[in-house]
Amino acid sequence: MRRDEVVKKMSELMRSGAVMLDIACPICSTPLFKLRSGEIVCPVHGSVRVVRSDSEAVEVRSQFVLDRLELLATDRINKILDAVSKEDLEDDEIKLLTYLEKWLEVLERARRLKQVAREEKK
Numbered sequence: 469m470r471r472d473e474v475v476k477k478m479s480e481l482m483r484s485g486a487v488m489l490d491i492a493c494p495i496c497s498t499p500l501f502k503l504r505s506g507e508i509v510c511p512v513h514g515s516v517r518v519v520r521s522d523s524e525a526v527e528v529r530s531q532f533v534l535d536r537l538e539l540l541a542t543d544r545i546n547k548i549l550d551a552v553s554k555e556d557l558e559d560d561e562i563k564l565l566t567y568l569e570k571w572l573e574v575l576e577r578a579r580r581l582k583q584v585a586r587e588e589k590k
């Protein structure tokens with residue numbers, strides 16, 4: 469999100485009665501807002517977890533990155549599958565399969581890292 473869009477979002481929040489807090493989003497460091505409903509949101513990321521320590525902030529940030537990675541890999545795999553399923557493929561098929569393999573590796577790794585993070589929390 470661009471800076472002016474963030475500012476616009478912040479003023480929208482304030483107009484709707486939300487209160488700016490003196491705590492920052494663990495992902496992007498933008499000030500967080502408390503909505504009338506009591507929910508705490510970041511103008512950029514929406515609903516976020518309020519963290520009490522740096523290590524908790526790191527945890528939230530890495531979770532966010534892994535979620536993004538998983539989503540990106542899924543989108544790319546979907547696009548590759550669309551391309552592979554077209555009938556007029558010839559030499560491109562090998563290339564696409566190589567991409568597919570790489571993105572599957574990314575997806576698998578993102579999921580494994582999330583799993584590790586979940587297990588560490590226990």
Ligand SMILES: [Zn+2]
Binds near residue numbers: 494511512513
């Ligand atoms: Zn944020």
